Amino acid sequence: MAYDKFNILNSTVVPLPTENVDTDQIIPARFLKATERKGFGESLFMDWRYDSEGNPKSDFVLNDPTYSGKILVAGKNFGSGSSREHAAWAIYDYGFRCVVSSFFADIFKNNALNVGILPVTVSPEFLEEIFTEVEKDPSTKVEVNIEKQTITLLSTGSFESFDINTYKKGNMQNGFDDIDYLLNMKDEIVAFEAAKKI
Amino acid sequence: MEKKTLFDKVWDAHVVKSVPDGPDVFFIDKHFIHEVTSPVAFLNLEKRGNKVLFPERTVATPDHNVPTIDQEKTIKDQLSRMQVEKLRENCSKHGIELHDLGTDHHGIVHVIGPELGITQPGMTIVCGDSHTSTHGAFGAIAFGIGTSEVEMVFASQCIMQSKPKRMRITVDGELNEGVTSKDIILYIISKISASGGTGYFLEYAGSAIQSLSMEARMTICNMSIEMGARGGLIAPDETTFEYLKGKEHAPKGEDWDKAVAYWKTLKTDEGAEFDLEYKYDAADIEPMITYGTNPGMGIKIKDNIPSTDGMEGSNKKTYIKSLDYMGFAPGEPIKGKKIDYVFVGSCTNGRIEDIRAVAEFVKGKKKAENITAWIVPGSREVEKLAIKEGLVDILEEAGFKLRQPGCSACLAMNDDKIPAGKYAVSTSNRNFEGRQGPGARTLLASPLTVAAVAITGEVTDPREV
Numbered sequence: 001m002a003y004d005k006f007n008i009l010n011s012t013v014v015p016l017p018t019e020n021v022d023t024d025q026i027i028p029a030r031f032l033k034a035t036e037r038k039g040f041g042e043s044l045f046m047d048w049r050y051d052s053e054g055n056p057k058s059d060f061v062l063n064d065p066t067y068s069g070k071i072l073v074a075g076k077n078f079g080s081g082s083s084r085e086h087a088a089w090a091i092y093d094y095g096f097r098c099v100v101s102s103f104f105a106d107i108f109k110n111n112a113l114n115v116g117i118l119p120v121t122v123s124p125e126f127l128e129e130i131f132t133e134v135e136k137d138p139s140t141k142v143e144v145n146i147e148k149q150t151i152t153l154l155s156t157g158s159f160e161s162f163d164i165n166t167y168k169k170g171n172m173q174n175g176f177d178d179i180d181y182l183l184n185m186k187d188e189i190v191a192f193e194a195a196k197k198i
Numbered sequence: 199m200e201k202k203t204l205f206d207k208v209w210d211a212h213v214v215k216s217v218p219d220g221p222d223v224f225f226i227d228k229h230f231i232h233e234v235t236s237p238v239a240f241l242n243l244e245k246r247g248n249k250v251l252f253p254e255r256t257v258a259t260p261d262h263n264v265p266t267i268d269q270e271k272t273i274k275d276q277l278s279r280m281q282v283e284k285l286r287e288n289c290s291k292h293g294i295e296l297h298d299l300g301t302d303h304h305g306i307v308h309v310i311g312p313e314l315g316i317t318q319p320g321m322t323i324v325c326g327d328s329h330t331s332t333h334g335a336f337g338a339i340a341f342g343i344g345t346s347e348v349e350m351v352f353a354s355q356c357i358m359q360s361k362p363k364r365m366r367i368t369v370d371g372e373l374n375e376g377v378t379s380k381d382i383i384l385y386i387i388s389k390i391s392a393s394g395g396t397g398y399f400l401e402y403a404g405s406a407i408q409s410l411s412m413e414a415r416m417t418i419c420n421m422s423i424e425m426g427a428r429g430g431l432i433a434p435d436e437t438t439f440e441y442l443k444g445k446e447h448a449p450k451g452e453d454w455d456k457a458v459a460y461w462k463t464l465k466t467d468e469g470a471e472f473d474l475e476y477k478y479d480a481a482d483i484e485p486m487i488t489y490g491t492n493p494g495m496g497i498k499i500k501d502n503i504p505s506t507d508g509m510e511g512s513n514k515k516t517y518i519k520s521l522d523y524m525g526f527a528p529g530e531p532i533k534g535k536k537i538d539y540v541f542v543g544s545c546t547n548g549r550i551e552d553i554r555a556v557a558e559f560v561k562g563k564k565k566a567e568n569i570t571a572w573i574v575p576g577s578r579e580v581e582k583l584a585i586k587e588g589l590v591d592i593l594e595e596a597g598f599k600l601r602q603p604g605c606s607a608c609l610a611m612n613d614d615k616i617p618a619g620k621y622a623v624s625t626s627n628r629n630f631e632g633r634q635g636p637g638a639r640t641l642l643a644s645p646l647t648v649a650a651v652a653i654t655g656e657v658t659d660p661r662e663v
Contacts, residue, residue, distance in 0.1 A: 036237070036238060052636060080492070085235070107343070
């Protein structure tokens with residue numbers, strides 16, 4: 001099992017209304033030099049979080065004690081750019097289990113699911129509603145229910161359904177990953193390879 | 199008979215199994231690895247007690263974090279050295295072909311794959327690097343993957359992928375003077391946006407695309423990911439076959455004829471349907487440059503930076519944040535902006551044709567005093583050719599500094615960093631905040647434009663030098 005099971009998440013959120021948050025911001029390339037997965041949470045959003053002397057920038061949301069929680073809510077096109085899974089590791093290791101946005105970059109979305117972070121795509125209107133509610137009251141909670149595939153803003157009761165295919169949903173609920181599945185298919189794959197021309 | 203796109207033909211031929219309401223079990227022909235995204239995959243593979251299923255289908259090279267000077271010496275940076283050593287150790291342990299530092303075919307993974315003829319039409323190719331899309335220039339389905347997926351390929355030669363939708367981008371007509379394939383792709387991204395390709399796999403078509411060399415096609419496919427698309431491909435044709443013939447890993451003799459016969463079937467059938475189509479006129483494309491912090495923020499060099507008219511909410515906030523970072527104001531001209539660095543290199547534009555173009559442009563001229571000019575060849579092969587053809591002498595006379603192959607200042611994992619606040623015009627692929635070093639400001643452009651900027655010291659249309 002690669003990560004903790006995910007069923008219902010009920011948490012306050014950390015709002016990051018910036019659009020096009022790319023993977024170089026999530027974790028700059030200079031922090032990719034490790035040969036094992038450890039300590040990436042500390043480098044999450046490094047250049048937005050700290051100045052060049054390493055002092056926390058007070059205007060960045062992760063440094064604002066008003067906001068905390070296991071859900072990161074971000075502007076559209078989150079995770080664009082590089083394929084570095086380190087971006088997903090940094091988010092997970094920091095303590096987030098879910099990222100909500102109106103649009104995700106493909107590779108990031110795959111990486112997130114592979115490490116146990118649920119990417120939840122909502123409408124631009126619902127995203128705006130979350131930002132507004134959380135700005136009004138930072139203790140606002142959001143509930144993400146993977147079985148029902150719903151995300152609910154608990155302060156207003158408004159909710160939306162989100163998409164996730166049956167296969168990935170099962171993986172998230174059980175903490176399985178694709179490797180478990182692929183290893184069970186080894187014989188089929190070996191036969192497929194043997195029959196290939198190239 | 200069912201009419202299929204090129205993408206469908208290649209994809210469908212690699213599906214081992216389709217999971218009901220889930221992804222496809224997708225077979226990978228070739229897997230490229232490098233030092234940064236592979237160590238954790240090897241580690242987890244071993245933790246689970248698995249082996250590399252088909253080691254002959256994986257090829258390795260260290261490129262992302264390697265120094266570009268004194269490569270023959272021990273790497274000074276301890277963490278970089280450890281990653282490179284780990285790659286050597288893992289390749290030797292698992293029987294994987296490695297093109298190490300200093301060997302004949304060392305280089306950026308997306309430069310050496312095609313150079314060696316490993317990349318071929320109809321293949322599926324992955325690498326833990328988003329610019330794997332480069333290999334699509336050969337009519338291959340090639341895309342970047344994460345480290346968990348690298349482990350999957352090691353263990354099973356497959357990954358679990360949902361089939362993307364199909365988009366075709368057609369560029370017809372003749373290209374204007376001074377317009378390169380980099381300008382074509384920056385133009386396309388500026389139209390479609392940095393996220394407009396998300397969920398799609400692209401096919402580039404049309405007479406302007408067909409007229410391009412293989413290297414120019416690679417530049418286009420390379421930046422497919424900058425629209426959010428997983429990848430983009432171009433149907434193979436005589437230009438493709440001509441490029442591949444005789445390459446080390448290309449089929450030989452009878453196998454070559456058989457391969458070409460198969461490759462010729464790799465094109466979109468007349469009447470096959472795409473989920474989305476865009477068409478552009480080559481005549482409208484002019485030398486391009488970016489002014490913001492994503493590759494979709496590009497304009498013609500002659501144009502002004504867009505104003506904030508019509509923008510609102512988080513869109514406007516994001517735009518202003520981006521221009522503040524760049525030190526530019528909405529509505530002002532980009533032409534004439536003072537520049538500090540130029541960088542020629544990367545998997546986007548670090549090939550021999552790029553270096554030839556720059557050398558030809560700067561021949562007999564001197565770089566401006568305010569400019570530091572770096573040229574980083576994409577591979578040893580490119581470096582060797584540049585020396586042999588006398589390009590290095592021309593470049594050095596003009597004041598450029600030639601470094602050794604690697605990803606270098608494109609992502610600044612090694613010491614090749616643009617200092618905070620400085621402006622760099624780069625042939626690379628990303629202008630994200632801090633991409634070329636913390637606080638560095640990047641403007642993306644073609645090798646010709648970069649050459650022009652090097653001479654004048656400011657943002658310049660290459661046709662005006």
